[in-house]
Amino acid sequence: MSAVKLRELAHSRTGDKGDTSNISVIAFRPQDYPRLLEQLTAERVAEHFREWLSPDAGVVRRYELPKVNALNFVLPGILKGGVTRSLALDAHGKALGAALLDIEIVDGP
Template sequence: MRLHDLAHVRTGDKGDISQISVIAYRAADYPRIARALDTARVGAVLGVAAGAIRRYELPQLGALNFVLEGALSGGVTRSLALDAHGKTLGAHLLALEIGDGA
């Protein structure tokens, strides 16, 4: 099962920071998503150092918000790597395979 089966994302970019909010479709799936996504795993999937990622839990909304510092190679307007922008990072994260017991 992939993350996109359980959740959708909203993203934003500001300067050299990207934010990705992972929002469960169903409240019952939030605990599973929270277990599956820690800063180390998100960093490994997106190629961002885990120390540069902060995770905020929003259980009432069934969401996790990840703030990725330094993810945009100097900033959205300075980056030559268009694929590093938030929408692409969010789509890449949704393709993550998560196990049944994650």
């Protein structure tokens, strides 16, 4: 089996509210959406960002948007205070979408 980077199958958009970031992953082609549903779980996203997530901030949640072939992930606490309270270079978390697109997705069934 071979694998491809998620960025070959989808693009992302991010948003923020306080110290919470949301990352939407939108499949380029509808036929790739089932593969994303299967392989891009909330647990896998949490593992991918484990170094940045605070253990006491809450769990990563996944919302499915099948009519637009998208997934939305909510990552509480990842922005370490958010725009007004963080000295982080990327206080809005815009780079998180690009980081998520580095996950490998397995080709085929």
